[in-house]
Amino acid sequence: MLSTYLLLIVILFILLTSLIPQYxxxxxxxxxxxxxxxxxxxxGQEIDYYLHNYDAALYSTYFDNVTQQYxxxxxxxxxxxxxxxxxxxxxxxxxxxxxINLEEINSSLDGNVYWNEYYFNDxxxxxxxxxxxxxxxxxxGGIFISNSINDLYGNLEDINNTIRMIVLIEGILIIIGIILxxxxxxxxxNKFYPVISKLSNxxxxxxxxxxxxxxxxxLANSFNSMSVKLNEVxxxxxxxxxxxxxxxxxxxxxxxxxxESLLLQDEVEEDVYREFLMDINNEVDRLNRIVTELLALVDxxxxxxxxxxxxxxxxxxxxxxxxxxxxxxxxxxxxxxxFEDDSIQINIDKGKIKQALINIVHNAIKYTRDGxxxxxxxxxxxxxxxxxxxxxGVGISEDNLQYIFDRFYRADKARSxxxxxxxxxxxxxxxxxxxxxxxxxxxxxLDEGTEFYISLPIV
Ligand SMILES: Nc1ncnc2c1ncn2[C@@H]1O[C@H](COP(=O)(O)OP(=O)(O)O)[C@@H](O)[C@H]1O
Ligand SMILES: [Mg+2]
Numbered sequence: 001m002l003s004t005y006l007l008l009i010v011i012l013f014i015l016l017t018s019l020i021p022q023y024x025x026x027x028x029x030x031x032x033x034x035x036x037x038x039x040x041x042x043x044g045q046e047i048d049y050y051l052h053n054y055d056a057a058l059y060s061t062y063f064d065n066v067t068q069q070y071x072x073x074x075x076x077x078x079x080x081x082x083x084x085x086x087x088x089x090x091x092x093x094x095x096x097x098x099x100i101n102l103e104e105i106n107s108s109l110d111g112n113v114y115w116n117e118y119y120f121n122d123x124x125x126x127x128x129x130x131x132x133x134x135x136x137x138x139x140x141g142g143i144f145i146s147n148s149i150n151d152l153y154g155n156l157e158d159i160n161n162t163i164r165m166i167v168l169i170e171g172i173l174i175i176i177g178i179i180l181x182x183x184x185x186x187x188x189x190n191k192f193y194p195v196i197s198k199l200s201n202x203x204x205x206x207x208x209x210x211x212x213x214x215x216x217x218x219l220a221n222s223f224n225s226m227s228v229k230l231n232e233v234x235x236x237x238x239x240x241x242x243x244x245x246x247x248x249x250x251x252x253x254x255x256x257x258x259x260e261s262l263l264l265q266d267e268v269e270e271d272v273y274r275e276f277l278m279d280i281n282n283e284v285d286r287l288n289r290i291v292t293e294l295l296a297l298v299d300x301x302x303x304x305x306x307x308x309x310x311x312x313x314x315x316x317x318x319x320x321x322x323x324x325x326x327x328x329x330x331x332x333x334x335x336x337x338x339f340e341d342d343s344i345q346i347n348i349d350k351g352k353i354k355q356a357l358i359n360i361v362h363n364a365i366k367y368t369r370d371g372x373x374x375x376x377x378x379x380x381x382x383x384x385x386x387x388x389x390x391x392x393g394v395g396i397s398e399d400n401l402q403y404i405f406d407r408f409y410r411a412d413k414a415r416s417x418x419x420x421x422x423x424x425x426x427x428x429x430x431x432x433x434x435x436x437x438x439x440x441x442x443x444x445x446l447d448e449g450t451e452f453y454i455s456l457p458i459v
Contacts, residue, residue, distance in 0.1 A: 005178050013167045021159050028152045033115055039074050040131035040143040052135035063089035082141040104130035108142045124150040188216040205231030243408040247290055251283040293424040300431045307349040314344040314385055321357050332370045341379035346458050356432040359425035360389050360452050368393030383458050390451040396444040405430045
């Protein structure tokens, strides 16, 4: 960035120092020429009649007076010449009555103004100008002025020096400014490097401390919350992998233990074989459940997951679920009641919502003692369909309540394991409801019962 600006400054410097003085000089030369031309015309007006009727004996002194006088007032050499280019008067008294063959004088006899700039080693820069003098439209001669323009070139030097000075000071100020500005920008940026390199090494959670109160602060804030979020995700990932390994390891160890104890015994009775194999079979079922549910979760984690939305009657869907789970409830003498306050048609992925509701109703039956009841209610609240599932079961303690939607979380490990729970059901349900832009909430009291609310947007 700095080098680009420096290059720009150098280019600007060259442009300014070369163009501006050049322009100022040509403007001043033009101005000087106009002034000299005006003086010529003034003199011309004084002498045009006498030049027309020129008589050396009569007018020579008069012409000399005129050239002397103007020469003093405009500080120039002035000559008057006739229509043959012969000098009639020279303020320097050098060329009187001679023909000096000056280009400007000769050319002016065609009636136009001629001027030029010369440089002489001894006197420097000089401007020559010749203006014809007419009388009744006839060129009778002209006025020649030679004027030193050293002052203009002197000005030029001054201007150049001033510009150089200005550009130099400006350049220094700009460079200082650039250094200050880039410092201002680089300091906060430099604070990001160590944290970013930690992030790329897998160390999440570090924060950038930016003191300023500008865009960098905003950037740092969102960077920090990203870092914290990454850390959380990383912790969850580690915990999840730990949980999965543990959950898979437990049934595997049981299977290993059961099969080994069978293999190591010489003679085993058929009953024992049967019992052990049944246990092994149960553990395999459990492994299968865990893997199936994990796959369902992984499937829903996919960003590009597309739901198969279809219009469905929520009431009908719940009736189906009740039908499916009734044998289980009957086994435990649990009454399954369905209250249909509204009949609700809704756009959902039927298969997924059914799975979500089954998990919750299944839990309600599972975690309710024999002879209890489960009430399922469906109703509409504004633009939302609400399904509530209320049981008279064991309830969930306040400490546990906040974790029940977490993967592999089980409030009562022993009981849950006996009932075949994996701790994945509720997290799957929550995931499905969230995918439908709905919410799921729970209220519970230990030993009294639990109530789940699923709310799904109807439109
Ligand atoms: N209706 C309920 N009554 C009491 N506890 C429940 C109920 N539903 C869920 N829970 C608790 O929440 C935990 C997580 O539920 P879930 O994810 O379905 O796993 P699980 O496979 O154990 O059923 C359960 O282990 C249980 O402790
Ligand atoms: Mg469950």
